[in-house]
Amino acid sequence: MTSILKSTVVALAAMTTTMTTAASAESYNANHFFAERHSMVRGPYVEFAKKVAEETNGEIDFTVFSAGSLLPPASSLQGVRDGVAQVTYHAGTYTPSELPIDNLIGNMAFYNTDPLVMAFASTEFGLTNAEQQAEWKANGVVYGGGYSTSEYFMQCNTPIRTLEDMQGKRLRMAGGAWSRFAEFAGAVPVSIPSSEMYTGLDAGSLDCAVAAADALDSFSLKDVVTDMNTLAIGNYYAGFEWGYNVPFWQSITPENRRVLFNEMAYYLGEHRIAFDKDVEEAVQSAKDGGMTVVDPDETLTNALAEFVVADEATLISTAKERGVADPEAILTAFKAIIDKWDGLLADVDTTDVDALAALARSEIYDKIDETTYGVN
Structure with a gap:
């Protein structure tokens, strides 16, 4: 067998092996x-x-x-x-x-x-x-x-400063304990997927979306949220x-x-x-766009503490x-x-x-x- 023929056979064998390996993946x-x-x-x-x-x-x-x-x-x-x-x-x-x-x-x-x-x-x-x-x-x-997720905050189209402010408000919750906390605090839990938070806030069927704050960017909530309260309502x-x-x-x-x-x-x-990091950047961008960020007052923190025990x-x-x-x-x-x-x-x-x-x-x-x- 000539050296050229040998080289051709070797090359074909290598190509066949490569094709077989790729096909098996x-x-x-x-x-x-x-x-x-x-x-x-x-x-x-x-x-x-x-x-x-x-x-x-x-x-x-x-x-x-x-x-x-x-x-x-x-x-x-x-x-x-x-x-x-x-x-x-x-x-x-x-x-x-x-x-x-x-x-x-x-x-x-x-x-x-x-x-x-x-x-x-x-x-x-x-x-x-x-x-x-x-x-x-x-x-x-x-x-x-x-x-x-990062901590869940109330991201709202209306100010929530106190426990009294939560009365009757419609809050998107993740179900379970989150929904029970809403009821405990006098709010109305709404169980919808995160993909529907924007529509709910924009249409007025929600007052707040309770979610990680990266949602301000990842779900474009900064376009419909005016206020965020940093009460840490768990994480998911x-x-x-x-x-x-x-x-x-x-x-x-x-x-x-x-x-x-x-x-x-x-x-x-x-x-x-x-x-x-996404949360930090999203919150800063929303603040630059006019969103107000407030810490919870004592009535909210006390209500959450009481709920956790109960x-x-x-x-x-x-x-x-x-x-x-x-x-x-x-x-x-x-x-x-x-x-x-x-x-x-x-x-x-x-x-x-x-x-x-x-x-x-x-x-x-x-x-x-x-x-x-x-x-x-």
Whole structure:
């Protein structure tokens, strides 16, 4: 065989190998119902997908669908179970009957309102608590990791300064404990998706949207909000930032599961830093446009404190009605994890993504066995 012929054969063989490898790589669906510009999508989904593809040599290639283009909010749990998406974000309050334990801990949003603490604590709980793990499994999802919004504030088209100002006001709430607080304070809770907050405020069917303040930009609320009260009405972390389809998870190699663990650890911290930065920029932009920002007066802070104490009994009774056997024990376990993370994060630079990722790996993800998690 001539040297030219040999070279041709080798080149053809290499081309065939490359084509075979490319053909064997599969593209998977990643779903989020927030827009791509949102901090919970930009890093944890768009960048995450790119890094996962790189680290797995293209064996896991996610196509990111945002803004509900693949699955609407209420269908994300069913969609990942049925394989419409291989990974998805899910807001737990859309499925209280299917996820009673998740909703129990998700309604503990007033126990500690530090978003970073709650993102890390809810992630550890979701990955390690036996009862919660059984709930994920029963719903056909492999839990990957959590998140937390920034603190929820009242963003209004009318001034809210005191508890009296809240009487009869129509407040968009995230359901659950948030709605109960509105009623406790004499307001009227309105349960609508975040995508409808702008329309409600603009049309006058809402007086306030209670949400993280990045919504001033990400949902354009600065165009219809004139006043914001900084009473910290909890923060939202129910459900999961990454929930995986079971057949998908079990089909990938343990090495690739470890890649996913490492990247989730990184973006658990990254999205929190990005989220708070977005809040800061959105609030400043809205203030520059004329929005008034006020701190809560004593009547509001006292009302919230009274509600937090009174509502735990409601959390427990509601969980029991939904079939949770021992909600008191679950809340005790979750509080212990929250308190643990309150201490751990006090000793780390919370503006350093790499430091947060290292802590998430050492305290959570490195303790999980990628050969058995989600498989057995």
